[in-house]
Amino acid sequence: MTTEIIKTDTLVVGAGQAGVAMSEHLSKLGVPHLVLERNRIAERWRTGRWDSLVANGPAWHDRFPGMEFDDVDPDGFAHKERVADYFEAYAKKFNAPVRTGVEVKSVQRNVGRPGFTIETSDGVIEAARVVAATGPFQRPVIPAIAPKDTRLLQIHSADYRNPQQLPQGAVLVVGAGSSGVQIADELQRSGKQVYLSVGAHDRPPRAYRNRDFCWWLGVLGEWDQAAMKPGREHVTIAVSGAHGGRTIDFRGLAHRGMTLVGVTESFNDGVVTFKQDLLDNLKRGDENYLALLDAADAYIERNGLDLPLEPEARETYPDPDCVKHPLASLDLAEAGITSIIWATGFAVDYAWLKVAAFDANGKPQHQRGVSSESGIYFLGLPWQSRRGSSFIWGVWHDAKHVADHIATQRKYLDYRDAGQREAAHSKTADTVDA
Numbered sequence: 001m002t003t004e005i006i007k008t009d010t011l012v013v014g015a016g017q018a019g020v021a022m023s024e025h026l027s028k029l030g031v032p033h034l035v036l037e038r039n040r041i042a043e044r045w046r047t048g049r050w051d052s053l054v055a056n057g058p059a060w061h062d063r064f065p066g067m068e069f070d071d072v073d074p075d076g077f078a079h080k081e082r083v084a085d086y087f088e089a090y091a092k093k094f095n096a097p098v099r100t101g102v103e104v105k106s107v108q109r110n111v112g113r114p115g116f117t118i119e120t121s122d123g124v125i126e127a128a129r130v131v132a133a134t135g136p137f138q139r140p141v142i143p144a145i146a147p148k149d150t151r152l153l154q155i156h157s158a159d160y161r162n163p164q165q166l167p168q169g170a171v172l173v174v175g176a177g178s179s180g181v182q183i184a185d186e187l188q189r190s191g192k193q194v195y196l197s198v199g200a201h202d203r204p205p206r207a208y209r210n211r212d213f214c215w216w217l218g219v220l221g222e223w224d225q226a227a228m229k230p231g232r233e234h235v236t237i238a239v240s241g242a243h244g245g246r247t248i249d250f251r252g253l254a255h256r257g258m259t260l261v262g263v264t265e266s267f268n269d270g271v272v273t274f275k276q277d278l279l280d281n282l283k284r285g286d287e288n289y290l291a292l293l294d295a296a297d298a299y300i301e302r303n304g305l306d307l308p309l310e311p312e313a314r315e316t317y318p319d320p321d322c323v324k325h326p327l328a329s330l331d332l333a334e335a336g337i338t339s340i341i342w343a344t345g346f347a348v349d350y351a352w353l354k355v356a357a358f359d360a361n362g363k364p365q366h367q368r369g370v371s372s373e374s375g376i377y378f379l380g381l382p383w384q385s386r387r388g389s390s391f392i393w394g395v396w397h398d399a400k401h402v403a404d405h406i407a408t409q410r411k412y413l414d415y416r417d418a419g420q421r422e423a424a425h426s427k428t429a430d431t432v433d434a
């Protein structure tokens with residue numbers, strides 16, 4: 001523990017992609033700052049995800065504007081370790097003032113004077129401003145319906161690493177967003193019998209007519225949507241860069257032997273029940289998929305682009321038996337299920353941030369990252385300014401907005417009225433005369 005109180009203009013908490021982007025923009029603007037990271041730079045990419053994970057977007061897209069992946073094909077998908085290395089190299093590129101191995105314990109507003117006092121595992125810091133760049137994946141959420149059964153191995157997707165981690169037997173994967181469907185696919189490929197609980201989801205094509213879906217969402221203006229459409233708050237996106245990048249097709253997984261079920265509803269005496277919404281969820285996912293194909297075709301025709309036709313993209317698998325006759329319930333023991341993986345998302349955890357910047361549900365109150373509490377900022381949140389905020393390039397642009405706001409506030413605080421300017425001039429003159 002250091003006894004000296006460190007002072008800085010802006011403290012950035014977290015050195016993942018959000019913290020590194022924030023530091024770059026603050027550095028360009030000449031704002032003195034410090035970045036604290038309790039582990040290593042981009043630690044979540046290294047140890048907070050499963051072993052085989054790759055980026056969900058191609059390398060030309062999922063990066064910061066100032067540096068490319070020098071050893072990944074632009075249309076390829078970088079492995080998680082390579083992504084972490086990228087952020088470490090990026091931070092070194094501009095000598096980001098990052099201190100690793102330091103955990104922030106609390107942030108409190110000073111009384112009777114500006115700024116904040118920050119208690120850390122390595123002493124006390126005082127800062128005029130604080131940026132919470134810890135991202136949205138802070139506390140894994142396992143629903144209260146999870147059975148209290150010691151015979152089952154139950155883990156969150158954040159703790160899943162590889163198939164060898166699980167005992168022999170079948171697996172129930174709850175949640176069919178990007179994490180859930182990729183984990184279920186990997187488990188099935190390893191030889192396990194997999195039951196996948198499928199809720200509401202968007203299912204974009206991985207690529208269409210020689211363009212990745214990231215490109216299509218860009219030219220169609222989808223990344224710039226300012227807010228989520230009403231009623232879509234619990235809709236996940238099923239997309240993957242695994243195996244070179246392929247479109248997620250739930251019926252295709254079922255035809256390979258996976259059993260699809262509806263939303264997991266409850267557990268009672270070793271029996272799990274499912275909502276009878278599987279077919280509806282799949283149909284809505286199909287509608288989302290086809291809508292993007294239609295929009296892409298219209299864009300190509302409207303702009304006269306020479307991109308090859310892809311009629312096979314509209315071909316679908318017939319409904320497998322598990323969709324025609326969906327399970328209403330399942331006896332876990334009879335089905336041989338020994339593991340449950342909860343791919344059920346995360347909650348934010350800002351217990352360390354003891355300021356009035358949150359609503360009644362503990363969610364940050366902000367406008368594009370500028371908090372309702374003066375001097376507090378957020379970065380790395382989904383939909384922080386638009387749909388693209390969740391992506392690597394999106395957080396870079398959000399960081400620029402926050403950094404610009406900080407620089408503007410510093411200019412306001414640097415203002416001196418005529419009397420103050422006169423006094424400062426006189427003091428300077430007296431010093432020169434002396």
